[in-house]
Amino acid sequence: MKKILENIKILDFTHVWYGPYTTMMLAELGAEVTKVEPPWGTIGRMGPGELHHGTSTTFYALNLNKKGISMDLKNPEVKEMIKELVKQSDVVIQNFAPGTMERLGLGYDVLKEWNPKIIYAALSGFGQTGPYSRYGSYAVIAEAISGHTYSTGKGINIDHPPVTMAGAMGDLGPAMYAAFSIMAAIRYRDQTGEGQMIDCAQIDTMVAFNCCASVAYDLIGESPIQRRAQRPRDPQRIWGVLPVKDGWIQIAGERGKAIENLKQELGVDEVNKDLVLEKIKDMTKMEAFKWLADLGFPCAPIYEAYEAMSDPHLEARDMWVEVEHKVAGKYMIPNFPVKFSKSPGEVNRAAPMLGEHTRMVLKEKLGKTDEELDALEKQGAIVQWKG
Numbered sequence: 001m002k003k004i005l006e007n008i009k010i011l012d013f014t015h016v017w018y019g020p021y022t023t024m025m026l027a028e029l030g031a032e033v034t035k036v037e038p039p040w041g042t043i044g045r046m047g048p049g050e051l052h053h054g055t056s057t058t059f060y061a062l063n064l065n066k067k068g069i070s071m072d073l074k075n076p077e078v079k080e081m082i083k084e085l086v087k088q089s090d091v092v093i094q095n096f097a098p099g100t101m102e103r104l105g106l107g108y109d110v111l112k113e114w115n116p117k118i119i120y121a122a123l124s125g126f127g128q129t130g131p132y133s134r135y136g137s138y139a140v141i142a143e144a145i146s147g148h149t150y151s152t153g154k155g156i157n158i159d160h161p162p163v164t165m166a167g168a169m170g171d172l173g174p175a176m177y178a179a180f181s182i183m184a185a186i187r188y189r190d191q192t193g194e195g196q197m198i199d200c201a202q203i204d205t206m207v208a209f210n211c212c213a214s215v216a217y218d219l220i221g222e223s224p225i226q227r228r229a230q231r232p233r234d235p236q237r238i239w240g241v242l243p244v245k246d247g248w249i250q251i252a253g254e255r256g257k258a259i260e261n262l263k264q265e266l267g268v269d270e271v272n273k274d275l276v277l278e279k280i281k282d283m284t285k286m287e288a289f290k291w292l293a294d295l296g297f298p299c300a301p302i303y304e305a306y307e308a309m310s311d312p313h314l315e316a317r318d319m320w321v322e323v324e325h326k327v328a329g330k331y332m333i334p335n336f337p338v339k340f341s342k343s344p345g346e347v348n349r350a351a352p353m354l355g356e357h358t359r360m361v362l363k364e365k366l367g368k369t370d371e372e373l374d375a376l377e378k379q380g381a382i383v384q385w386k387g
Contacts, residue, residue, distance in 0.1 A: 003030020004343045008186065010034065010091040011082075012066065013106075015042035017139065017171035018202065019095035019123050020062040022178040026091075027065035028336040028345040034085070034361055035066045038073065039383045041354045053327045060325065060351045064333060068352025069361050070383035073104050078381050082106065084366050086114045090189075091182055095123035098133050108197045117195040119185045123178055127201035139170030142202035146170075147210045151225060158229040174205040236272035238262075241302065244280050244288045248302040251292065258296030265295060323350040326387070355383035 008031040012023045020035075027033040037045075049058035071078045086092060092111055094101055101107050101122070108120040122128055125137020143149045143165050153163040178200040185196055207214070216224040233239070238259075241248050262271050266279070280288040285301035292299045301307075308314055309332060321335045328350075336345025362368040362382070376382045 002343060003346070004340075005186075006030035006032075008032065008091065009089045010093060011085055011089045012036060013092070013094035013096070013101070014123065015095065016044045016048075017058065017062060017168050018175055018178075019093060020044060020059075021172055021175035022121075022123065022182070023066065023093060024062055024064050025175070025179045025336075026182065028347055030343075030346075031091075033066045034357075035063060035068045035352060036073075036082075037068065037070045037354060039070055039355075039380060041070070045354070055328070055351075060328060060331065061333065063351035064323065064347050065349045066352055067357040067361060068355060068385075069358040070355030070385075071358070072381050073106070075379075075381040077376065079105060081362065081366055081368075083114050086111050086118060088365055089115065089118065090186065091119045091121065093121040093123065093178075093182070097136065098122070098124055098128050112195060112197075115195070117189060117193065119182060119189065119195050119198065121178060121182055121185075121198040121200060123174070123200050123202075125202045127204060128199045132203075137202055139168040139172075139202070140164050142170035142174065142206040145203050146206035147213055148206060151210075151213060154225045154229075158225070170202055170206055173209055174200060174202045177205040177208070236274065238271065238273050238276050238297070242273075242277060242280065242288075244283050244285045247285045249280070249285050249288050249292070249299055250302055251297055251299045253298045255296050255298070258292075261295040262297075321347045323347060325350040326353050326356065326385075353385040356385040358382050358384045 005026055008026070010023060010026060010031050010033045012019070012033050012035045014020050014023060014035075015037075023031075023033045023035070044062070045055050045059050047056045047058070049056035049061075051057075052060070071081070073079070073082065094106075108122070111118050111120055124133070125141060126132040126135055140149070144162070148165055148169070149162040152165050153160045156163065178198070181198050181200055185198055189195055213224055220227070238254055239251055241250055259271060262276070263269065266275060268275065276292075280291070283291065289299055289301045303311070309320055314320065317339075319335050319337065320332050322330050322332055324330045331350070333347055335347055338345065359368075359370075359373050362373060368376075373382065373384070377384060
């Protein structure tokens, strides 16, 4: 079956979470992604995340469907090979600190001379321009400056200090924008024949995600968090995180029909949170979820991430697939989450070993001979995984 991006070739210079998640989404839609790492490997191989067979678990999660090559970008012969690879590519993506690719002689101004149709995506914390552009950033920095860290803490109670968001959303959220923007640039090039540079900053995208809070402030002139504190929620509302026998469930929303169903179920004229708490206290979270969902309440069991791997609904939606890694063996990974009727995304390859495909890529794309590759390996210009 034809894939949406199967004829798109991406040269991937990214590391850690932000960039790799971007390119993995594109790879799952069929793009040919060639991940370029230094001879010692990207820092993402060492963390964050627990090490398993010498590699971070996050690397296994964020680098599916990619070919891996390992090269010393400071080597003059490698520079010439990169030039030829860029000429054959549709997209180059990197998330180094601003100025790094330029110092390597691989900035956009150089690459567009090699390939005028190239789409060059520069991912960073604070962007390529502006007074903060030279500052370092990670997910938590973008979450903090965009207001998410503050509001997460205040969501617990108004006197609570800021709380870091779970799940590195300051990386994964911006990655969604980056992938979307690359797709848009591909569409533009389809129409005009012109490539372009994309400057995607974590803080810009996280500010965009927090648009409801900033717009509310601008319209009303007060902090929406402070306004909510002045109008505390009725403690008897059937809403929020509720304890059950083996954990918690989350209820969100009080549909009128659900309230009427609950009254009938309990045989009472009025219902409140205490009545629900008494009813579900000896239920498991799946029992409480099923009972309330069948009454019409939007609700869910509160899982730790691994528990979702055995959820029957997610299994029915084919959300888990198994891949086999050269060293780590078989492991489960989320499938591409959006369902297409004609051109579905697909996970078909585990994360690459360091330099797993170096010789194959350089032979197929650049016509390098074994003798040439042997010489490059001997001088440390390239690395090939030996198995």
